[in-house]
Amino acid sequence: MINIPYDQLIAMILEKKQISREELESRIKAKMNQLSGLISRVGAAHIVANELGIRLLDSMGGKLKIGKILAGMRDVETLGKVVQVFEPRAFEGKLGQGKVGSIVIADETGQIRVVLWNDMANLIDRIKTGDIVRVIGGQARQNSGQRELHLNAKSRLIINPPGESVAEVKAPEPPKRYQISELQGNEAMAEIKATIVQVFDLRFYEVCPKCMKRLQPKGEEWHCQAHGKVQPDYSYVLNMIADDGSGTIRVVCFGRSVEAISGMTREELLRVREEPGLFDETKNNLLGSIMLFRGRALRNEMFDRIEFIARQVSPVDVDREIEMLKERVEQESMANPSIPAQTTASTDTTKPTPTQPSTAPDTQTRAEAESKPQTTEQTTEESVSPIPDEQKEKPGADAEEIDDFDIDEELV
Ligand SMILES: [Zn+2]
Structure with missing residues (x-):
């Protein structure tokens, strides 16, 4: 229905x-x-x-604007510009090996994730950001509050159909902003604004050059589940501690997020593997800087703490912060008409740089992290184990992200 x-x-x-x-x-x-x-x-x-x-x-029937696609619709036809491409990954399902990948497409009315299953996922190799795609016979679903369009063997996807164009693309809605202390560890997409108070060493791991998935060692050789024996390529993970005045949290960046936050190219980062000192300057620059992190918060049961896997890292946009503050003041003064707006404004969001460790538990966390960087860095693996079970249930989960989790699991 x-x-x-x-x-x-x-x-x-x-x-x-x-x-x-x-x-x-x-x-x-x-x-x-x-x-x-x-x-x-x-x-x-x-x-x-x-x-x-x-x-x-x-x-x-006929072509729908992306903003008009509703969960539950079958046989959806739409047209959009590709704004993101996620590499397909293999998974083990009840019916054997499967494959799933996704792209995000947008038009002037909105954006939607298009999930490509099995043979359809092979098309992703030919799709790049900026391409126009026409989707025919998609099925719209809801996943973690987000609309998705699923394509199977009966669907069609046409890359750059002649005579079609998408003039403008609606900017995506930013995810909800949280204070670190508000995070429950189950937020699939959240945004935090925090100061980096500690940066760990850059770590490297072996990945398949074809699918970028974490490799398994087999004796002297490296094996990819999908591609067999390969010559390993490398990717990187960066652990940090961030503080927003309400609390501290471990932030983990992988691959492209590391490139974004460090301002270094892949080539430069790979050189750090041979010469760790090349990362020192970046480390120092990051310390004390305020960043916007978007990604997912999850609970590390073993260490009883919440960690943040950053998918997107960017500097703070001052204009947007002012807009958000205005909205917040309006909402709060509407909710509590007796309280003058200024009072609520001065309580939290206006604080420019929440660098002080605010509460005892935070200080403890930091002290622990500082004294045992090795141990704490190893721990991210614990947070990740449930993901493979969810792969069937949550196909829309970002393929890359799941790979990240695999990676984390291995960082011992
Ligand atoms: Zn591979």
Whole structure:
């Protein structure tokens, strides 16, 4: 059953029928009254649409704008510009080996993750950021609050169809901002703004040059699950401790996130493997800098603490911070009209650099991290073990991210 929100339902009817919004809404109200409140507003809107001779399901045929795709829709056709590409990965399912990869596409109305299963996943090798893709026969689902479009053997994906273009792309909604102390360890996508107070040494691990997946050693050789014996390539992981005034948290960056936060190229970072001193300057520069981290928070059961896997790292955007602060003050003064806005404003978000370790537990965490950097760095592996079981359930989970977890597991 497709759950069309009321506003969208109204928009769909108005698109199909010459009728004013007022008239439509009053007909819907009349219908609800007529049925003595036995149906919802949405239910009444469906009945009115029917009476007006509008087939709502039909109106979903043909190409849809990305913003109009709703979880539950089948046979969705849409067009978008590729804004992100995630390498496919292999997984072991009930029916044997499978493969899944994903891309994120966008148009002026929104963006959506397109998940490609099995043979469809092979197309990803030919897709790059900026390509236009037409998707036919997708199935829309909801995963962790995000819409996804799943493609299987019956679906089609056409790369750069002739004569098609996407003029502008809607900027993605930033994830919700959390204070470190608010994190529960189950946030699939969160944003924190924090000061880096400790940086560990850059660590390296062997990856498959073809799929970038963590390799398993077999005697002297390196083996990839999908590609067999390969000459290993390397990727890197950087552990840091960050503090936002409400608490501290271990932040873990992999691969491209390390490149983003260090400002170093892959070539430069790989040289650090031979010569660790080449990373010292970056380490010093990072200490004390305030960064925005976006990614997932998860609980490390063994160490009873929450860690943050950063997928995206960027400097703080001052204009956006001011906007967020304004919104917050407005919301809070609306919620508590008796409290003057200034009072709420001065309590937290205005603090420019929350560098002091604020509470006793934080200090303890840091002291522990400082005294035993080796131990603490090894620990990220614990946080990761549940992921493989979730792979079937949560195909939309970022393929790369799952690889990161595999990697973490191995860092002993
Ligand atoms: Zn491989």
